[in-house]
Amino acid sequence: MANFLKRRNFIKTSAFLGSLLGFPAIAHSKSTIEEKIDSAHLSLSKGGKSVIGLKVAPIPQVRVAFIGVGNRGSGHVKLVHACGSKAKIVAICDVQERYTKRSKDWLEAKGVTDVKFYSGSLDVWKEMCRRDDIDLVIISTPWEDHVPMAVYAMQQGKHVAVEVPAAYTVEDCWKLVNTAEKTQRNCLMMENVCYGDEELWLLNMAHQGVFGTLTYAECGYVHDLRELLFSKTEYYNMWRIRHNMERDGNLYPTHGLGPVAQYMDIDRGDRFNHLVSMSSLEASLSEDSNSMTDETNEFHGKTGFKHGDMNNTLIKTVKGRTILLQHDVVTARPYSRINMLAGTKAFHKGYPSQFTMKGKNSHSFMKKDEYDALREKYKHPIWAKMKEEIERNGGHGGMDFVMIYRLIDCFNRGEALDMDVYDAASWSVVTPLSELSIKGGNKPVKFPDFTGGKWQESRTLGMLQM
Numbered sequence: 001m002a003n004f005l006k007r008r009n010f011i012k013t014s015a016f017l018g019s020l021l022g023f024p025a026i027a028h029s030k031s032t033i034e035e036k037i038d039s040a041h042l043s044l045s046k047g048g049k050s051v052i053g054l055k056v057a058p059i060p061q062v063r064v065a066f067i068g069v070g071n072r073g074s075g076h077v078k079l080v081h082a083c084g085s086k087a088k089i090v091a092i093c094d095v096q097e098r099y100t101k102r103s104k105d106w107l108e109a110k111g112v113t114d115v116k117f118y119s120g121s122l123d124v125w126k127e128m129c130r131r132d133d134i135d136l137v138i139i140s141t142p143w144e145d146h147v148p149m150a151v152y153a154m155q156q157g158k159h160v161a162v163e164v165p166a167a168y169t170v171e172d173c174w175k176l177v178n179t180a181e182k183t184q185r186n187c188l189m190m191e192n193v194c195y196g197d198e199e200l201w202l203l204n205m206a207h208q209g210v211f212g213t214l215t216y217a218e219c220g221y222v223h224d225l226r227e228l229l230f231s232k233t234e235y236y237n238m239w240r241i242r243h244n245m246e247r248d249g250n251l252y253p254t255h256g257l258g259p260v261a262q263y264m265d266i267d268r269g270d271r272f273n274h275l276v277s278m279s280s281l282e283a284s285l286s287e288d289s290n291s292m293t294d295e296t297n298e299f300h301g302k303t304g305f306k307h308g309d310m311n312n313t314l315i316k317t318v319k320g321r322t323i324l325l326q327h328d329v330v331t332a333r334p335y336s337r338i339n340m341l342a343g344t345k346a347f348h349k350g351y352p353s354q355f356t357m358k359g360k361n362s363h364s365f366m367k368k369d370e371y372d373a374l375r376e377k378y379k380h381p382i383w384a385k386m387k388e389e390i391e392r393n394g395g396h397g398g399m400d401f402v403m404i405y406r407l408i409d410c411f412n413r414g415e416a417l418d419m420d421v422y423d424a425a426s427w428s429v430v431t432p433l434s435e436l437s438i439k440g441g442n443k444p445v446k447f448p449d450f451t452g453g454k455w456q457e458s459r460t461l462g463m464l465q466m
């Protein structure tokens with residue numbers, strides 16, 4: 001720490017001397033970035049009691065409130081309702097009344113008429129969070145609102161489930177961790193992909209040794225979102241494209257990375273150590289905005305989007321594993337999260353799912369009948385046991401229902417949740433660290449240890465104990 005402070009003084013002095021010589025901006029901003037890269041991993045822990053394995057008394061019927069019922073949150077309302085008597089929807093808030101009304105109409109059609117609705121101002125969600133009849137607040141708002149809403153809800157004694165990514169600055173990741181520890185409340189990031197049939201099958205195999213020693217993975221979020229990004233009505237106040245305008249890095253890391261982190265026992269025996277990030281040039285959004293005909297769209301003719309079309313981030317774990325993580329939401333190509341996993345005994349790649357293992361012909365993937373047999377053998381029990389409910393309720397092929405069901409069911413039974421605030425922070429912090437790496441000329445940036453050293457203790461994921 002002493003060296004770090006000395007360095008900061010040196011930087012301040014250099015910036016001052018630089019300003020006398022007439023090149024203040026460059027000297028100052030360069031040294032500020034180097035300083036941020038050097039300090040990104042430092043602990044901002046407030047030293048609270050760890051919430052690893054946090055259990056609260058069983059809640060036979062979980063009382064749920066929602067902030068944000070746009071595209072994503074309105075789906076969560078339906079899935080919580082699908083949990084029947086295991087949960088009760090108490091209150092719903094959205095700044096746009098047309099959306100609270102949409103959920104109200106849907107619920108009333110199902111015979112649910114005792115829900116309280118909040119709308120009309122940007123901070124009316126606080127009033128809702130102060131109610132004393134809520135156990136869990138589900139947050140599905142634009143990225144910039146996640147942390148203030150999650151922190152406030154926990155401070156009001158509520159458990160929180162927040163959409164992805166949970167946070168996008170290093171400081172905000174620490175805020176979530178520190179608040180969860182101080183209040184001893186759950187803060188779960190709703191990484192639905194961790195509950196996918198294919199992902200849970202791989203998780204089962206990885207943990208039963210089918211892959212041998214895990215060595216590397218490739219994953220990502222490749223989804224052509226251009227139409228949605230430029231739409232004036234799809235996202236509230238066009239929040240998502242503003243991030244592409246302002247920031248370059250991996251803006252949406254957790255759909256690809258969450259499952260891989262679970263295969264690799266991240267924060268449960270291994271840890272993300274450092275990353276290096278590099279983006280391609282930006283071209284697609286600028287070209288598309290130039291050919292846009294709607295002159296009333298504020299992005300009409302806009303150029304200078306900071307986010308490169310493809311972001312590649314390479315992560316190294318403490319145990320030496322590597323993960324290539326991609327982010328591309330602007331190229332005309334099919335959707336993929338890649339979902340590639342390699343070990344000393346087996347290899348999988350997704351889109352489409354293909355598998356091979358030692359002892360087979362490793363120059364080609366397994367034939368369908370062999371693959372199907374393996375898929376059946378290692379199928380996660382929840383996907384076998386709840387097949388009908390999953391098919392009926394769906395949500396990204398069923399993974400959304402499994403996630404919501406598990407969340408509610410763990411509260412019902414007083415069990416620790418499958419994911420904790422450390423997962424939320426370690427997976428989300430990739431965004432600000434990748435931004436720093438890029439600003440620093442693709443420099444390596446070290447990860448903070450949000451667990452305060454507890455990552456070294458191996459512990460089994462709830463999903464593997466069923």
Ligand SMILES: NC(=O)c1ccc[n+]([C@@H]2O[C@H](COP(=O)([O-])OP(=O)(O)OC[C@H]3O[C@@H](n4cnc5c(N)ncnc54)[C@H](O)[C@@H]3O)[C@@H](O)[C@H]2O)c1
Nearest residue numbers: 068069070071072094095096122140141142163164235236
């Ligand atoms: N896990 C997934 O598969 C998945 C899929 C889509 C979106 N998401 C995530 O869900 C979140 C929301 O995305 P979306 O697509 O639903 O966006 P959206 O714009 O459709 O919905 C956001 C909602 O938040 C409301 N809102 C904004 N500010 C508010 C405030 N101060 N108080 C109350 N309500 C407010 C808006 O009115 C809107 O209805 C994002 O974090 C996104 O990354 C996750």
